Amino acid sequence: MTESTFVAFEYLEQQIPKAMQNNYIDGYTNFGWQVTDRTPDIGKSTVTLKLKRDRNLPEKAALNRLQKQFEQEMAAAAGLERSKSSVPTVVAMTVGLIGTAFMAGSVFAVTNQMVILCVILAIPGFLGWALGYFSFNWAKARRIEKISPTLLRVYDSAADYCKQAFHLLH
Secondary structure: HHHHHOOOEEEEEEEHHHHHHHHHHHHHHHHHOEEEEEEOOOOEEEEEEEEEOOOOOOOOOOOHHHHHHHHHHHHHHHHHHHHHHHHHHHHHHHHHHHHHHHHHHHHHHHHHHHHHHHHHHHHHHHHHHHHHHOOOOOOOHHHHHHHHHHHHHHHHHHHHHHHHHHHHOO
16 A cells, blocks of 8 residues: 555544434534444434544635534524424313313312312313324424524535535545
């Protein structure tokens, strides 16, 4: 093997959200990384990427800085993506818990032989349970509408870092 064909590699292993693996792979390619393995993590919604790249890249310090910024933007995007369902889940559970509180009041009323109060409290209790499903869909639609512009800005910012890295490499 001659000296001009020798290549030393550096390796990176990243655990990323499964839903965003294509975004990460496309991004890391612009920093000179090649995917050597993609393994789904059992019992988790993540994937482990194993990457390698030439150790002797020009402008490596600048590439590493841009890569860190890219990773921060992608972590922010992952958090926003998770909030699309976590915030509506909290809203739906809160509505359901309020319904449960009314139902508990209804049970206490019936044990004290207050049938009228029992019925009055049971109605909002059942409504709270039923509205949990609808409140989830309503809150999810509102959450997506609210974070979509921010999410687009985060993805655009991550793409800008990838573009800068691509120009450094080529």
